[in-house]
Each structure stands twice: as structure tokens, then as C-alpha cells.
Amino acid sequence: MSGPSARTDRVDAERVARVCEALTSVLEQGQLRRDADTLAAYGRDESDSGVFPPDVVVFPETTAQVSAVFKACVAHGVPFTPCGARSGKSGGSLPLNGGVAVSLERMNRIHSISVEDLTAVVGPGVVTGDLMKAVEAQGLFYPPDPNSWEFCTLGGNVAENAGGPRALKYGVTRDYVIGLEWVLPDGEVLRVGRRTIKGVAGYDLVGLFVGSEGTLGVATEITLQLIPLPRKVLTALVVFPSVLDAARGVSAVLAAGILPRCLELIDDVALRAVDGRGFQFPAGAGSVVIAEVDGHGEEGLLEELSRLGDICAQQGATQTLVARDEGQREKLWAVRRAISPALRALKPHKISEDIVVPRSKIPEIIQRLKMMGAELGLTVATYGHAGDGNLHANILYEGPHQRGLVDEALRRMLVMTVELGGTITGEHGVGLAKREFLALEQGPALLDLQRRLKSFFDPSGLLNPQKIFPALKRST
Amino acid sequence: MSGPSARTDRVDAERVARVCEALTSVLEQGQLRRDADTLAAYGRDESDSGVFPPDVVVFPETTAQVSAVFKACVAHGVPFTPCGARSGKSGGSLPLNGGVAVSLERMNRIHSISVEDLTAVVGPGVVTGDLMKAVEAQGLFYPPDPNSWEFCTLGGNVAENAGGPRALKYGVTRDYVIGLEWVLPDGEVLRVGRRTIKGVAGYDLVGLFVGSEGTLGVATEITLQLIPLPRKVLTALVVFPSVLDAARGVSAVLAAGILPRCLELIDDVALRAVDGRGFQFPAGAGSVVIAEVDGHGEEGLLEELSRLGDICAQQGATQTLVARDEGQREKLWAVRRAISPALRALKPHKISEDIVVPRSKIPEIIQRLKMMGAELGLTVATYGHAGDGNLHANILYEGPHQRGLVDEALRRMLVMTVELGGTITGEHGVGLAKREFLALEQGPALLDLQRRLKSFFDPSGLLNPQKIFPALKRST
Numbered sequence: 001m002s003g004p005s006a007r008t009d010r011v012d013a014e015r016v017a018r019v020c021e022a023l024t025s026v027l028e029q030g031q032l033r034r035d036a037d038t039l040a041a042y043g044r045d046e047s048d049s050g051v052f053p054p055d056v057v058v059f060p061e062t063t064a065q066v067s068a069v070f071k072a073c074v075a076h077g078v079p080f081t082p083c084g085a086r087s088g089k090s091g092g093s094l095p096l097n098g099g100v101a102v103s104l105e106r107m108n109r110i111h112s113i114s115v116e117d118l119t120a121v122v123g124p125g126v127v128t129g130d131l132m133k134a135v136e137a138q139g140l141f142y143p144p145d146p147n148s149w150e151f152c153t154l155g156g157n158v159a160e161n162a163g164g165p166r167a168l169k170y171g172v173t174r175d176y177v178i179g180l181e182w183v184l185p186d187g188e189v190l191r192v193g194r195r196t197i198k199g200v201a202g203y204d205l206v207g208l209f210v211g212s213e214g215t216l217g218v219a220t221e222i223t224l225q226l227i228p229l230p231r232k233v234l235t236a237l238v239v240f241p242s243v244l245d246a247a248r249g250v251s252a253v254l255a256a257g258i259l260p261r262c263l264e265l266i267d268d269v270a271l272r273a274v275d276g277r278g279f280q281f282p283a284g285a286g287s288v289v290i291a292e293v294d295g296h297g298e299e300g301l302l303e304e305l306s307r308l309g310d311i312c313a314q315q316g317a318t319q320t321l322v323a324r325d326e327g328q329r330e331k332l333w334a335v336r337r338a339i340s341p342a343l344r345a346l347k348p349h350k351i352s353e354d355i356v357v358p359r360s361k362i363p364e365i366i367q368r369l370k371m372m373g374a375e376l377g378l379t380v381a382t383y384g385h386a387g388d389g390n391l392h393a394n395i396l397y398e399g400p401h402q403r404g405l406v407d408e409a410l411r412r413m414l415v416m417t418v419e420l421g422g423t424i425t426g427e428h429g430v431g432l433a434k435r436e437f438l439a440l441e442q443g444p445a446l447l448d449l450q451r452r453l454k455s456f457f458d459p460s461g462l463l464n465p466q467k468i469f470p471a472l473k474r475s476t
Numbered sequence: 477m478s479g480p481s482a483r484t485d486r487v488d489a490e491r492v493a494r495v496c497e498a499l500t501s502v503l504e505q506g507q508l509r510r511d512a513d514t515l516a517a518y519g520r521d522e523s524d525s526g527v528f529p530p531d532v533v534v535f536p537e538t539t540a541q542v543s544a545v546f547k548a549c550v551a552h553g554v555p556f557t558p559c560g561a562r563s564g565k566s567g568g569s570l571p572l573n574g575g576v577a578v579s580l581e582r583m584n585r586i587h588s589i590s591v592e593d594l595t596a597v598v599g600p601g602v603v604t605g606d607l608m609k610a611v612e613a614q615g616l617f618y619p620p621d622p623n624s625w626e627f628c629t630l631g632g633n634v635a636e637n638a639g640g641p642r643a644l645k646y647g648v649t650r651d652y653v654i655g656l657e658w659v660l661p662d663g664e665v666l667r668v669g670r671r672t673i674k675g676v677a678g679y680d681l682v683g684l685f686v687g688s689e690g691t692l693g694v695a696t697e698i699t700l701q702l703i704p705l706p707r708k709v710l711t712a713l714v715v716f717p718s719v720l721d722a723a724r725g726v727s728a729v730l731a732a733g734i735l736p737r738c739l740e741l742i743d744d745v746a747l748r749a750v751d752g753r754g755f756q757f758p759a760g761a762g763s764v765v766i767a768e769v770d771g772h773g774e775e776g777l778l779e780e781l782s783r784l785g786d787i788c789a790q791q792g793a794t795q796t797l798v799a800r801d802e803g804q805r806e807k808l809w810a811v812r813r814a815i816s817p818a819l820r821a822l823k824p825h826k827i828s829e830d831i832v833v834p835r836s837k838i839p840e841i842i843q844r845l846k847m848m849g850a851e852l853g854l855t856v857a858t859y860g861h862a863g864d865g866n867l868h869a870n871i872l873y874e875g876p877h878q879r880g881l882v883d884e885a886l887r888r889m890l891v892m893t894v895e896l897g898g899t900i901t902g903e904h905g906v907g908l909a910k911r912e913f914l915a916l917e918q919g920p921a922l923l924d925l926q927r928r929l930k931s932f933f934d935p936s937g938l939l940n941p942q943k944i945f946p947a948l949k950r951s952t
Binding site: 118199211295357358422427446447 | 590591639647660667675704705730731732733779903904910918925
């Protein structure tokens with residue numbers, strides 16, 4: 001997987017030396033590291049996009065330090081790339097050209113949680129799960145739940161506009177960010193957005209910055225809106241003979257006017273990968289859907305799940321099992337979270353995709369993906385947030401010798417997604433992994449406008465270079 | 477109120493003549509009007525910002541025509557300002573410098589409603605209430621409900637990022653817009669966003685364009701996400717002896733973890749203005765709160781309202797009356813909608829404000845507004861979406877001789893709003909009405925960035941000039 005690294009132009013050692021000198025004057029002891037282990041660790045993320053070690057990693061602890069680091073990098077012409085927990089799935093935090101990796105992980109304080117205002121103010125390095133637990137202890141709810149919530153950080157969630165299973169009912173990160181302290185690429189510090197739930201003063205720069213994948217600046221403080229914690233949650237496992245039945249069940253549930261907070265689909269391959277690992281699926285299960293509803297009254301929720309079960313039965317479901325208690329609920333979700341690592345154990349390599357199609361097209365895309373896998377001789381496992389059309393389609397493969405085939409499968413998958421009215425990424429971002437595919441979905445005028453917008457915010461082009469947008473072909 | 481008009485520089489007659497010639501070649505018969513009545517009508521909106529008639533009004537019916545109109549205006553150096561139903565409250569659609577008013581009202585087709593995908597595609601001229609009814613007939617729900625929903629248009633809602641009472645639970649317009657066909661100021665046509673519920677490919681230009689108040693371009697097609705229609709809605713009237721008790725009641729309900737879909741407050745002045753007009757408030761009512769909850773089970777909702785009533789009783793509420801049927805519900809909401817015109821009948825003039833404070837500050841801001849009114853000898857009526865801290869504070873006055881006093885009251889109101897951590901506009905926009913106050917809330921660097929962003933998208937500066945941002949003082 002070292003292919004891509006060779007293609008990029010790394011910054012020269014002299015500039016690096018000069019920027020390190022400048023950085024030591026704005027940082028404290030221990031906030032700058034250049035040892036081989038650190039550089040190797042900060043050259044990877046959870047994507048399959050290659051290894052790109054930085055020349056130096058810095059750990060600022062204040063907004064002023066982040067600003068000073070950015071200014072030093074610009075002054076010395078050294079590329080700089082922000083990162084958080086490096087749990088990203090699209091290579092967004094990989095320092096393609098080397099230079100300075102700017103880790104926000106030490107800015108990890110929860111500054112305040114207000115029960116009265118239903119807001120929280122946090123540093124970008126706060127782990128998402130830590131915030132979830134802290135607000136739940138006060139009867140509040142922060143819904144976005146990326147699969148990596150136990151270790152990913154809120155700054156990364158903001159950069160990628162992270163989603164998760166609950167996005168179906170509750171939306172994604174951007175629906176909860178109301179204000180940001182933001183450091184622009186030139187080091188200027190701005191406050192954008194607000195502390196109130198509502199507000200329309202000026203342009204919605206919060207909307208623009210959330211999901212900008214670390215290419216327009218970085219959040220150094222995040223103001224989030226919260227909602228009251230639903231008093232009751234019920235989770236059910238709906239068992240189908242096949243993945244196509246399950247996909248049709250998901251579509252039918254939504255078309256019937258039921259909006260669970262999660263509707264997660266697990267196909268036959270993914271199901272076999274996790275079956276028996278702390279959870280035994282019922283005999284004859286060819287595919288399952290995890291459905292979760294929440295609200296304030298248990299009776300209403302049971303009725304909701306019962307209607308959902310009836311609709312699924314009409315689409316071929318054989319059983320709907322409601323989790324009896326919190327322990328059973330947790331087991332179900334543990335199975336869901338175990339899919340990604342379990343698939344990795346099936347074959348030495350996998351590519352995890354993150355496509356979205358209009359909900360009515362879920363059965364069709366699943367069918368076409370299976371057919372494509374059969375045709376190319378590759379194993380395709382599909383699971384994920386089927387309720388909002390966001391599927392994590394995984395291609396499993398043996399090793400580098402199959403990479404050409406995998407690339408072909410990936411291309412076909414994204415082409416068919418766009419053909420069906422879908423998008424190439426629902427929550428992982430474009431980053432490095434998909435920049436060559438963005439043009440499948442977005443026309444030249446839109447790509448050009450976005451490239452110019454990047455230059456507007458980052459005239460030096462040194463912040464997180466070469467991400468999102470496909471490289472322009474040079475005229476000869 | 478003709479003061480402001482005199483300050484602006486109108487475009488000269490020769491340019492207007494030339495652009496009209498160009499426009500007649502891209503429009504059909506009847507799509508261009510210059511008669512005095514039309515020009516007068518398109519020089520006003522629902523704000524108190526003055527009268528600024530355009531030199532010509534055009535009514536394009538296709539995206540290609542909108543694009544051609546924009547190109548003609550730029551080619552001839554004539555300012556152009558988009559408009560919809562002219563129900564705006566901040567002067568955003570007023571053609572300050574004359575020129576061409578571009579009305580999108582004839583692009584009023586609902587192109588499609590998909591029950592399976594939970595989406596709708598509409599033209600910008602579709603009346604918000606028409607879409608609401610059309611989707612409800614299919615069991616779907618479009619929640620944003622600006623007070624003017626019976627006549628405002630979705631294009632205007634997109635431009636202003638309109639809210640409404642249900643924003644408390646369901647969010648505002650931008651939470652439902654997933655894709656746009658957008659005409660940039662230079663006439664270029666782009667498709668931004670997507671047709672799927674989720675998606676993070678590229679920068680969130682939809683987020684930037686929604687709420688840009690007609691200064692960055694205009695939507696010619698809008699793709700909206702819908703949700704299933706809640707099967708049951710219950711509405712209650714909570715009666716308080718005073719507005720301060722009511723404000724404390726609202727805060728207490730939210731802090732207790734109850735999230736109704738609406739929590740509308742009506743103070744003593746507003747209450748007296750509408751009392752007896754088709755609805756008789758209980759004796760001793762000094763202020764009321766309309767609380768509305770929705771969901772799938774009546775039992776759960778009754779329990780919710782009962783908890784809400786208990787909490788309000790602890791804050792001094794004397795009664796909680798649940799509407800028996802749809803007729804009673806409709807009566808309550810008719811009262812709420814009647815406040816704005818009824819206040820206008822109390823005194824010849826009123827300024828309607830649209831401030832937001834963090835929810836915990838609702839009692840304090842109401843108290844301070846009343847004190848300010850008493851000090852200045854002006855009647856202040858406060859009502860609105862207290863649940864999300866968005867209050868419509870109205871200053872009633874006798875005539876132009878009091879305008880100086882009113883301006884002082886307005887300034888003090890916005891200053892205290894910002895002091896309490898609030899924003900000067902929750903849903904009406906900055907437009908013309910508040911551009912001189914934006915600097916209370918946003919610093920020079922942020923204002924400068926936004927001005928440069930406006931120039932990035934509109935280098936000619938001809939689209940809806942002089943809106944949102946305070947005029948720069950010229951150095952002498």
C-alpha cells in the first residue's frame with residue numbers, strides 16, 4: 001500500500017528544520033515530537049489510503065498555540081495537516097506531503113454543560129463518548145454516534161460531519177453544532193455561529209466549516225446544542241431469510257410513516273462474520289435488521305415496534321425479537337460494532353465503502369452490489385444505516401495481487417451509486433480515498449467553484465493539501 | 477418612512493432602458509412589467525424598512541430565464557434583487573438602488589413528492605402552506621412553519637432560513653433542504669447538495685446558500701427532505717398570572733427534559749390585543765403559553781402534557797387547558813397568528829423584533845424589555861417562540877414623531893440581547909433592517925471575511941446590493 005506515497009512531493013528538509021525552530025519558540029517542552037514511532041503513528045488512519053508520515057507532530061493546548069503553529073507553517077512554506085484521534089475512514093488527516101501534523105487531542109476539556117440552555121461547550125479533543133456520557137448523566141442527549149464514538153473526537157466529528165446509526169431520526173454532527181471558535185489557515189481566530197439554538201445573523205459559516213475535512217481551518221472550541229434524553233429506548237432484532245427481503249423491509253417501514261431512531265441492516269456475509277461471537281443469531285437468519293425506537297412512554301414504543309414487526313413480516317421477516325433489558329440491548333449493539341473488525345478477520349484486506357442512495361433504491365443497490373461481487377469474484381459484505389440509505393459496502397480481498405480488481409469494483413460501485421441518484425460518501429468524507437471519484441457526482445463548474453473557495457480561505461494552499469478535489473491535469 | 481430611500485444611489489435611466497431591451501429578448505410577453513402599481517407593490521415588504529420601488533419587475537418561469545436575466549443585469553451594470561411573496565420582515569427583497577426586481581413567484585410547481593424516499597422537489601415560488609398540505613395528504617410532514625405559511629414561498633424560506641413555532645423540536649428550513657439548483661450572481665447554474673438524506677461530498681454549499689438572504693444567488697429548484705407525519709398532536713393553553721411566571725415556566729419545562737414541538741409565549745399586552753377576538757382567555761390570565769406535543773400514542777402525549785402542566789403549576793400557572801378537538805386547536809393557533817395584526821391595530825405603528833437569547837435568559841430579557849419600555853414611555857409587547865429563546869418583541873408607537881425614541885429602544889434591545897449571549901435575529905434575517913446592528917454581535921474580522929465572501933460570489937456587487945453588512949465608512 002505504499003504506492004500513493006511515492007506520488008506526492010514531500011517538503012524539503014531545510015524548510016522543516018526552519019519551521020521546527022519556529023515551533024519550539026511557540027510551544028512548551030513535550031508539545032513537539034519527531035521520534036520515529038510518533039511519526040509512523042501519525043502517518044496512518046483507519047482508511048486504506050496508505051501511509052504518509054509527517055516530519056513533525058505538534059500538540060498545541062491553546063487556541064493561541066494553534067494560531068501560532070499555523071502562522072509559523074505559512075511563514076516557512078511548510079504544509080500542515082490537522083488531526084484528532086486518526087479514526088477517519090477517508091485519509092483526511094494524512095499529511096500527504098509530510099510537514100507538520102497538528103494534533104488537537106490535548107484540547108480535550110468539556111468546558112461547560114448547561115441543563116437550562118441545553119448546550120455544551122467543548123474542546124476539539126474531547127472524545128465523543130465522553131461527552132455523551134457526561135450529558136446523559138445530566139438527563140441530556142447528544143445524538144450523533146459514529147461507530148468509533150468510544151475513541152473518536154468531536155473536532156474530528158466536526159471536520160468530517162460525522163453521522164452514525166441515530167442519524168436516521170436525529171441527524172448528523174452539523175445539526176448539533178451551533179457555534180465554533182475557528183482558526184483560519186493563516187492563523188486568524190474567528191468566532192462563528194452563536195450560543196443560542198436559533199439564529200440567522202450573517203452567512204452560515206458554521207454550515208460551511210462543518211464537514212470541510214480540515215481544509216478550511218480547524219475548530220478550537222465547539223458549542224453544541226443538546227436535547228432532552230429520551231426516557232425510554234427499545235431495541236429489536238428483525239430476522240429475514242435474505243438481505244433483499246431485509247432491504248425491502250427497511251423501505252416498507254419508512255414508507256409506512258415509522259421513523260425509528262436506528263434501522264441498521266446486516267447482510268449474510270457480515271452476519272456470518274459475527275455470528276457466535278457473543279451473540280447467536282436465530283437459525284435460518286439470512287440477514288437481520290436492528291431497529292431501535294425511543295420516546296417517553298414504553299407502551300407507545302412497544303406499539304411502534306409491533307407495527308414495524310408486522311410490516312417486516314409482510315416483506316418476509318420470520319421473527320421480531322425485542323431486547324428484554326439493557327444487557328440484551330448492549331449485546332445487539334456490540335454485535336453491530338464488531339462487524340468491521342470481524343470482516344477484517346475473514347480476509348486479510350478490505351475496503352469499506354460509505355455510499356448513500358435514495359431510500360427507495362436500497363434493495364436495488366444491494367442486489368447490484370452482490371451481482372458485481374459475483375462477476376468479479378470478490379466477496380461483498382453490505383451493512384450499515386440502511387434507514388437513511390447509507391450503506392457500508394465492504395469489498396474483502398486476499399492481497400495486493402487483487403488490488404486492480406478491487407479498484408475496478410470500487411469504481412463500478414460508485415458509478416452505480418451515482419446512477420441511482422446517490423452520493424459517494426454519506427459520513428466518511430472524500431479526503432484522499434475518494435477524491436478521484438468526486439467528479440462522478442459533481443460537475444466541473446461545481447468542482448471549480450469549490451477549488452476557488454479553498455484558495456479563498458487558504459491562499460497559501462499549505463493547509464491539508466491535495467484533499468477532496470481531484471488533482472487538476474496539467475496542460476503540457 | 478421615506479428617509480432611507482433618499483440615502484441610496486439609484487441606477488440611471490439610460491442603463492435601465494438598455495437592460496429592459498436586453499430583458500425583452502430573453503422573456504416572453506407579460507414577464508416584464510413597468511407599470512406604476514407593480515413597481516410600487518414590489519418596493520415594499522412586511523418590514524418597516526421603507527419603500528424602494530424597482531425600475532422594472534421580471535417574472536421568469538424557467539431556470540434558463542433566471543440565468544439570462546442575471547447575465548443581462550451584469551452586462552448592463554444594473555442592480556438586481558430577487559423576491560418571492562414579499563412577506564419578509566427585514567427588507568431583504570427591497571431593491572435599494574432600484575434596478576430589476578426578479579420575482580420567482582411564477583416558478584411555483586411542486587415537481588415531485590416521494591413517499592418512498594421521503595423527499596419533495598419544488599420550485600421556489602411554491603407557497604409553503606401548499607407544500608405542507610400536499611405532503612400531509614400523503615402522510616408526510618414538512619415541519620418549518622413561518623407565521624406567514626399561508627402566503628410565503630419556499631424560495632423566500634430558503635433565502636431567509638425561515639423558522640416558526642415548530643422549530644423548537646423540528647429545526648428550521650436549512651434542516652430540511654438537501655439539494656438546490658442555484659443560479660449564481662453571474663448567471664451560472666449549479667446543482668449543489670444531493671437527493672439523499674445523508675451526504676458529505678465536498679463543501680456544504682447548501683448550508684452556505686440557505687439563509688444568504690438573496691445576496692449569493694437564488695434557488696430555482698429546491699429538494700427537501702420530509703419526515704413521517706406524526707399521527708397525534710395535542711395542544712394546551714397554560715395560563716399564568718404574569719409574563720415573568722410564564723417565562724420561568726418555559727425554562728422549567730425544558731430543563732425538566734420535555735421537548736414539545738411548540739412552546740409559544742404571549743405576554744399581557746399581546747394577550748389583551750387578541751382577547752375576545754374569536755377566543756376568550758380565562759379570567760385572571762396575565763400571560764399564556766401555547767404548548768403543543770406530537771407523537772404516535774395519545775396516552776403518552778397526555779402524560780407529557782400533564783407533566784408539563786405540573787411543572788408550570790410549580791412556576792405559578794393557574795390552569796392547563798387541553799384542546800378537546802381539532803376545532804379548538806385551530807382556534808388557539810388562529811389567536812397566535814392574529815397577534816401581529818392585532819398589535820398593529822392597538823397603535824398606528826410597530827417595530828417587530830426577532831431576538832434570541834440562551835433559553836435560561838428568557839425571564840431576564842423579558843423583564844429588562846418591560847423596564848426599558850416603562851423608562852422610555854413606549855409599549856413593548858413580547859410574544860413568540862420562547863421555547864427556543866426566539867422572542868418577537870414589538871415596540872408600539874404613535875407616529876414618526878416617536879421614531880427617535882423607537883430607534884433608541886431598538887438599539888438598547890439589541891445591545892442587551894447580545895450582552896445576554898444572544899443574537900439579533902432568529903429567523904427574520906438581517907437584510908436592510910438590522911445591517912447597522914450586526915457589528916454588535918460580530919467582530920470586524922468576521923464581518924470583513926463575509927464581505928469578501930460576498931465579493932467572491934458576486935464580484936460585480938450588483939446582486940441585492942447593500943444588504944446584511946453595515947456600510948463601510950469611507951476614509952476621507
